[in-house]
Amino acid sequence: MARSSSHDVRDRLLEAGVQTFSKSGFNGCSVQDITDAAGVPKGSFYNHFESKEALAAAALEHxxxxGTCDQLGILTCASLSPRQRLRRYFEVATSDIAKINFTxxxxxxxxxxELSDHSPVIAAKLSDIFRGWSRQVGACIRDAQAAGEIESTADPDQLGIFxxxxxxxxxxxxxIEKTERPLRQFVETLFTSLLH
Known part of the structure; x- marks a missing residue:
């Protein structure tokens, strides 16, 4: 039986971390659950990560x-106008959440x-991700403003954050409600009241 390379083991732990944290939450799983999901011995975990928190930060980055968040590609899709891209992005995200029964x-x-109050390491990683995500939404809004598709002249970066x-x-x-109604209300309000 061929031994897995160190890089392969780390990648498997990252993938298993993403899947296990997504399904069970950070506090709902153990290092053993993650190594079982990765199919690697528990002892190998600490060759790659000093703690479950360190894996969680790396899993978020991974x-x-x-490409796990490949929906973001919609925001730069050249075949759609900027406003259409923005609407399509949120409609696809709504559909994806409905497909997994809002779980x-x-x-x-x-x-x-789950963790922003309890882990400065995770909070810092999340802050970086949200900053970049907001910038991508804001850039699409800026393009829509430049194309005359959105009347608002508000700062697109601030709109992206909001x-x-x-x-x-x-x-x-x-x-909470196990329905797409809040998501549909968000999309409708966004495009009829805020970004018209």
Whole structure:
């Protein structure tokens, strides 16, 4: 039986971390659960990560940059106008959340709700991710303003932050109520009242 390379083991732990944290939350799983999901011995975990918290920070980064959040590509899709891209982004995200019966949001939102008060390491990583995410939404709004698709002349970066904050609140409410109604209300309000 061939031995896994150190890089392969780390990648498997990252993937298992993303999946396990998404399903069970940070506090709902153990290092053993993660190593079992990765199919590696528990002892190998500490060759790659000093703690479960360190893995969680790395898993967030991996989730964000590995294409797991590939919906973000919609925001730069050249075949749609900027306003259409923005609307399509939130409609696809709504559909994806409905497909999993509102049982969880994305790992970023889940970790924010669970750990931002308890882990400065995770809070710092989440802050970086939210900053970048808001910038991407704001850039799409800026493009829509430049194209004359959005009348608002408000700072697009501030609008991007506000829109993302409102979206995360709608996702949380949809998870509580187990319905897409809060997400549909968000999209409708966004495009009929704020970004018209």
């Amino acid at each position: 989730y964000w940059v590995s 969880c949001g994305c790992l970023v939102g889940n970790m924010a709700a 829109v993302l904050n409102a979206w995360e609140g709608a996702v949380l409410r949809a998870r």
